[in-house]
Amino acid sequence: MSSDVIIIGGGLMGASTALQLAMRGCRCIVLEKDSPGRHSSGVSAGGLRQLNRDPAEIPLTVEAAKMWRNIEALLDSDCDARFPGQLRIAENAADMEKLERRAALVRSLGYQHEEMIDRDELYRLVPALSPHCVGGLICREDGYARPYHALTAFRRKAQAQGAEFRSDTKVHSLRKKSGAWHVRTSQGIFNAPILVNCAGAWAKAIAGMLDEPVPLTPKALMLMVTERLPHFVDPVMGAASRKLSFKQMQNGTLIIGGALLAKLDFAREKTEIDWLRLTESAATVLRFFPQLKNVRIVRAWAGIEAFMPDNIPVISASQTCSNAYHAFGFSAHGFQLSPVIGRILSELILDGRSTLPIEPCHIGRFNNMEKQ
């Protein structure tokens, strides 16, 4: 089976890349070892966040935010995206100072999307908040969407443009023969001149097949969701000095995260909730919203994701092989970037360069580290 491009990984980045390439006339085939969005792409918290990004990601996140505003034009689906803002709460003067330094940094880079707010504005935006807070940092254009819906929209639009998706197709080996990649999988051999590695937590193994070691660590972050409650809060919330991600969805449920790790058996691809750690999330939520004490937790889960040592992704041509590309290691904040990543990869592949600055995301940044 042959095509122009083989994309390994049927998550958000693979589907987005397939869509952008297909829109420019490339025949793509996406090889997915499970089903699309089985791991982090399908089960993330779905945050559309520009707030508090690494400076290296700011040009990308700002461009992605523009794409999300018009996501329906791209995907024929609004992915249930909402834009009530994302907010980091300050609980004391030290928190305020920390947030002010951050706001100054973003301004110094020439961006205006992060804005300090005082106590009055904080309580105007979130009247239900416990009274001890003093202010915050907000990005008013931020919000959230539903990850599995977004993934489905990317996949279906890509399919409509001619891209093919193969589930239950696990890559066993890669070989280059007379200018074409031969990808041997659990479902037979696939050929294409160009190869893209969007394999998420499994991208290290794919990179390894290209003799390109990367310091990727798979981890699983826990999330929990509560029963439905009457609407009481709009923005997505985090805290300046606590691990928290908190939002109320359109249907009234609360999604609570806090970058807490589940127990992970990577070889068996199994996660197990670590309740003793999750107590921290519950306690943090109750610190900001004590009135939620009797709200029932309906479900907790964790998705397996790729983390890089510097918490920014690899978006890069391969250093070891021509016509091979990488996009992985989004370190649990790739969802918002997904539309722009497809575009960057399509530019890299078809134009030889990206219109956005991706040098900090080059795979070569780990060269010395790996040699050590």
Add this chain to the structure above:
Amino acid sequence: MNNHYQLLVIGGGPAGLAAATTAAERGVTCALLDEQPTPGGQIYRAIEAIPEQRAKLLGPEYLRGRKLVNEFRQSAAEYFPETQVWSIDKEHQAGLLHNHQAHFITADQIIIASGAMERPVPFPGWTLPGVMQAGAGQILFKSAGIVPDNGVVLAGSGPLLLLLAWQYLHAGVEIRVLLDVTPFANHLQALPELPRALLAYRYLSKGIAYQLELKRAGIPIMFGVSDLTAEGNERLQRVRFSHAGKRKSIVSELLLTHFGVIPHIWLTQAAGCKHRWDNSQQCWRPELDDWGNTDIEGILVAGDGAGIYGARAAEHAGRLAGLQVLSALNVISRQERDQLSRKDRKRLHEERHIRPFLEAYFHLPDNLLATPGNDTIVCRCEEVTAGQIREAVAAGHENSNQVKFFTRCGMGPCQGRQCANAVAHIVADARGKSVAETGLFRGRPPVSPLTLGQLAQLPKKGTA
């Protein structure tokens, strides 16, 4: 409650009671946790407190529970009623709610005796007030003596439906009609299983006696019924159905349905035990060895939670699991275990004689399980219809879990307990695949709801 026991038994029905008693009699420290306020499980519900009159109406099989509960009460096993288990893991740690407080306890061995639940089968109108599962009718009768006072229509398939009809007849309830949806073709399918079933003549003759008695009392019974529909504005007013080639209807404010029972697998699923689809019992069940061991060391299952064989079989399986635990804890040798288990193993084998026949006879048609009609709600919590599930399949969502992600079917407070099987059947039917391939919803803890406050106050290990 201690932080650690040698044996933790979850569930206070016949399997759990027998297992706990067996282990405690040999000096093993044992805690039995149960959601109910009194021991006996669903089958022997309220057995200690029931008035003699009502107990008689429930029949001699029900009274059998007295001995079991008495023996358990006399044993040294610690009993914790009204206790929910919300998590369980392969390290033998169980999260529980007792007196509204969350705790963790650990055990060397865990026996899950979670029993069975009624198979939820969505059909048009099943969510109307006035339509209930027959089990709910039985709970009201056993625990409070409440029976319908305005007449009832019974519909579905399976021995329990017949039993409830018989109990209601004796309690003076007006049964307007009993609609049996068992297909006629099943009679033939079940025939080869009849010889073995004859060994269990006690069950067979009881079933026949119930039917004769209902007939003699003039209760109309219709066989081969299909296209069951509940209708009404706001609440149930009439039941429509097809029978003998004609569309018929009957006025009623109450419809009790029963479509057989399936194992309650949510705890074994949470623990990460391996499960398989059983095509004969039409359910998912944990994979076990002859002693009840799951694929996770030290976690066992006994009773109907392991596959449906009934209350007496559960009691025997409970004793076998108890003996296995004693052997695993080196309280008895393997030889003693084998020796002591002989009688229960023989009885268990005898109890199973009737099952292949019953399973074939009451096998539900796939088109009923795959929710005919697109407007029927499948997931009550999130109000997802069969049509929405079929649309999701058409959009390329290939298995139960993908359909769940896309439609939210099974993401409500009941965690998919009510819709998991229906979704698997619908997806399998739409894709021309087997239910085994379509898959079961992945378990997402907590197994039962826990509040943010309870989680925040969860004591660290060792301080429970």
